[in-house]
Amino acid sequence: MTQLLLATRNAGKLAELQRLLASAVPGVAVLGLRDVPEYPEAPETGATFEENALLKAREAVRYTGLPAVADDSGLTVDALNGMPGILSARWSGRHGDDPANTALLLGQLADVPDERRGAAFVCAAALVTPDGAEHVLRAEWRGVVVREGRGANGFGYDPVFVPDGLDLTSAELTPAEKDARSHRGQAFAALLPVVAEVLGGR
Numbered sequence: 001m002t003q004l005l006l007a008t009r010n011a012g013k014l015a016e017l018q019r020l021l022a023s024a025v026p027g028v029a030v031l032g033l034r035d036v037p038e039y040p041e042a043p044e045t046g047a048t049f050e051e052n053a054l055l056k057a058r059e060a061v062r063y064t065g066l067p068a069v070a071d072d073s074g075l076t077v078d079a080l081n082g083m084p085g086i087l088s089a090r091w092s093g094r095h096g097d098d099p100a101n102t103a104l105l106l107g108q109l110a111d112v113p114d115e116r117r118g119a120a121f122v123c124a125a126a127l128v129t130p131d132g133a134e135h136v137l138r139a140e141w142r143g144v145v146v147r148e149g150r151g152a153n154g155f156g157y158d159p160v161f162v163p164d165g166l167d168l169t170s171a172e173l174t175p176a177e178k179d180a181r182s183h184r185g186q187a188f189a190a191l192l193p194v195v196a197e198v199l200g201g202r
Contacts, residue, residue: 002028002199007060007070009033012155016179017069017188024192028199031066039063049073049086049124050136057128065130067199069191073123073184075157077105077145079112085122088156098156102149106160109145117145121161121170123183125191127198135194139186143170154178 006017014032021030033041042059046052049072056070074088084091084105092100109117120143126136142164149159151171158171163181170178179185 003031003066004028004195004199005031005033005036005060005064005066005068007033007056007068010155013071013184016175016184019175019179020185020188020192021195024189025196025199028195033060036064036066044072044086046072046086049122050126050138052086053124053126054128054134054136057126057134061128061130067127067129069125069127069188069195071123071125071184071187073121073187075105075145075161076120076122077109078118079109079116102157102160105145105157106147109147114144119143119145119161121157121183123187125184125187127191127194129198133198135191135198137187137190137194139183139190141181141183141186 006014008014009032018030021028042055044052044055046055052072053070057068060068060070072086074085076082076085089095092104094100121141124136124138126134128134143161145160146162146169150169151159153173154171159169161170163170
C-alpha cells in the first residue's frame with residue numbers, strides 16, 4: 001500500500017485528511033508524524049501560509065523519503081488587519097494553547113461591534129514528493145468571530161467562528177459538515193486530484 005505522510009502531530013487534522021483520502025484515493029495509507037521516526041522540525045519561518053506549508057512538507061520528505069502533505073492554516077481577522085494569521089497557533093505566546101489563544105483574541109475584539117467582526121479561516125495545503133514535485137493550494141472560509149465559544153467539536157478557534165450562512169459555530173458542526181465546508185476541507189479537496197495523479201501510478 002502506498003504511504004503518504006501528513007506532516008502534523010495534530011490528531012484532528014490527521015483524522016480529517018484520512019477521511020477525505022479514504023474515498024478519493026483508495027489504497028493510500030495516511031501516516032502522521034507520530035507514525036514515523038522523530039526528526040527535528042524546522043521552525044515555521046515563512047511569511048505566508050503557502051511558504052510554511054511547503055517548508056513543512058519539504059522537511060518531511062527530506063527526513064522520511066515519503067511523499068508528504070503539510071498544511072499551514074490560521075484565522076485572519078479583519079479588525080486585526082489579518083492577524084493572528086500565520087501566528088494563530090501561538091497567538092498567546094504558547095504554541096497550541098487553544099484556550100489561551102482564543103481568550104486573547106476575544107479580549108482584543110471585546111470593543112469591536114458585531115458588524116465589524118468579519119474573519120476567515122485560511123489554509124494552504126502543500127504536496128511534495130521525493131522526486132522534487134511541489135504543489136500548493138489555498139482556500140478560505142469566511143465568517144464572523146462571535147463573543148463566546150460554543151460547541152465541542154473541532155479545535156483551535158472553531159468554537160468562536162460562525163461561518164457565513166450558518167448560525168452554528170464551526171465547533172457545532174459534525175465532522176462531515178465541517179469537511180464539506182471548511183478551509184482545510186476545501187484545500188485538501190482541491191489537492192486530492194493532484195495526490196491521486198501523483199500517487200496513483202506508484
